[in-house]
Amino acid sequence: MKRFLLTLTKEVIMGIISKIFIIQSLKTTDSIKSGLELSIKLDGKITNSFINVEDRSGLFKEIDSIKSEISGSKGLYVIHFDCHGNEDGIGLFDKSDQLSFVEWEDFRKKFRDIYTTIHIRPIISFSSCYGFNVMKLIAAYEPCPYHIITGSLIKIPFKESIEGYFSFYDNLNNGVNLPNNIESVRRIYPKLNFIAFPANYLFEMAWEKYKQLQLSPERIQERKQQIISEIISIAGSITKKQEAYLDFALSPSEGEKDYQRFKEKFYS
Structure with missing residues (x-):
């Protein structure tokens, strides 16, 4: 991990976050609604909006709404997903806990559409158990639609995700450089197993994958x-x-x- 942090550019990202869009889809039996709690915790510090989605159509409708809202802006935006997930994608639950599944490939196409349409690369965060497969979110010979992708590589506790992501966004908003920010979150919230990949690192990962395949x-x-x-x-x-x-x-x-x-x- 230290070697990874040393490869990151300290000036990858600085400055004020324009807005964080928090999209949540959890089971009714989940005692902690971590996306909602994160939104409440951010209120008064960083502008954010919260929405609960129940299925694929609701999710993609919300992403399209975000695209419309930030179109024409030059700000720094975060799209934060709070849900259950695995190496194949994320699960969405309605009020009856009926499951809809969204594969990483579907996300990649949506984010690519945001970038090619309005030319904004947001920060994308996946606060979901086992729900971070960066290699399925990038593709060879396509524009990179992300500024940074964040996530966790293991099953994560709800409380740890709330506190860890709040810390990451607060640090980011106060100008803490990316390597120091990642190191701080990982040190204080080890159960989150937090990681963040900026575009320059995503490029190297994508190229290595391409070399292996082609x-x-x-x-x-x-x-x-x-x-x-x-x-x-x-x-x-x-x-x-x-x-x-x-x-x-x-x-x-x-x-x-x-x-x-x-x-x-x-x-x-």
Whole structure:
């Protein structure tokens, strides 16, 4: 964790939070409504709004409403989800505790829509048990729609999440740099197992994932054979010159160009 904190840029984010949008969906049997309690705790310190959602349509309607509200603004916004979750997504519960499930991929598309439509990258927080799978929230060769993503990697207690997130947002609002903020929250609220990834770190994670999937020696050889098969199916054969060019096109030096294209698209 110390090594991770050292890789973060201290000036990743500073200044006043314009607004925190808190979206909650918990079971009726959950004794602590942590999203609501966080909202109450933030009142008077940071502008926030609270809404309880019960299903997918209600959730996406609220996200669309947030998009409309912040359109045209240049402020710093947080969208905070307080719910149950796992490595595949989050659960939403209605008044009868009927479950609706939203996969991480669905979130990614929604946040991408926010960014491509109004060009604002909000901070996204997932206060949910096992509910943080950052690699499913970013995609290769797509613009990054997040300024920072926060979450927890384990099952978290409600009270710890309220206090920990309040501390994180309060620190953020008072100009505490990101590495110190993360370290403070993790030290004071260890059961939260809090982590936050800024865009520059998300880029490195996305690139490493892309390399593993597309630029490994095995994958490059597989791609080469696929291209050769396509050429042969069209032309009947492949020349030595064509094969040499193919080796060049799939070489590490050309892979570096992939990196630059990947980076340009990520930050576009």
